Amino acid sequence: MIELKKIHIGKLIKLRVDESDIDILRICNFFNKTEVEITSMYLYEHLNTDDLLKWSKLLKYDFFRIYSQHLIFYSPQSSSINNINTKLPRFRKNIYTKEIIDFIVGKIVKGEKSKEQVIKDYRIPKTTVYKWLTKYR
Incomplete structure (x- = not known):
């Protein structure tokens, strides 16, 4: 599994x-x-976003999602953010990949967080957390 706390994109x-x-x-x-520029x-x-987008297209892999997962794991959105008036897009749902599900279920199984803490901290619906525990435990 990829270490998402410290990302080395290269x-x-x-x-x-x-x-x-x-x-x-x-x-x-x-x-x-x-070739020297590529291997370097x-x-x-860290890479600039233009290069990261090119790598994502060439390799058919969404490298940006690694950063999105990092934000979900280590910087859960505050509920007060929804009250801010912004022209930026608002995302209704987080992206729940297998790594995210394993991370969340692992936190609960290891006793690091309770189900209620996960629901509150990560803003994951209660039914979703319970389904994950049934299916992936």
Whole structure:
């Protein structure tokens, strides 16, 4: 499982490149960069969003979701945020991936958080938490 507390995006991209078995020349052509520039990207802990979007498209993997999961795990939304007037889009639901479900169920099973704490802290509906506990425990 990927460590989401400290994200090193270059390492994760390199891992996906290795899994995808994509030729370095194809990557270089896609980015219009040299092989040295591409391989140095694997060393970067952070990348600009344009490059990250290109990697996501090339490797057919949503690297942005890693950051979304980090926010859900380590910075749950405050309920007061819903009262702020904004022109930015509001997301009605969090993205519940397998990693998020495992994380939440693990917290409850290990006794680190109660069901009520999870419901309150992560704003997950009560029925959803109980379904996860039944299905994934």
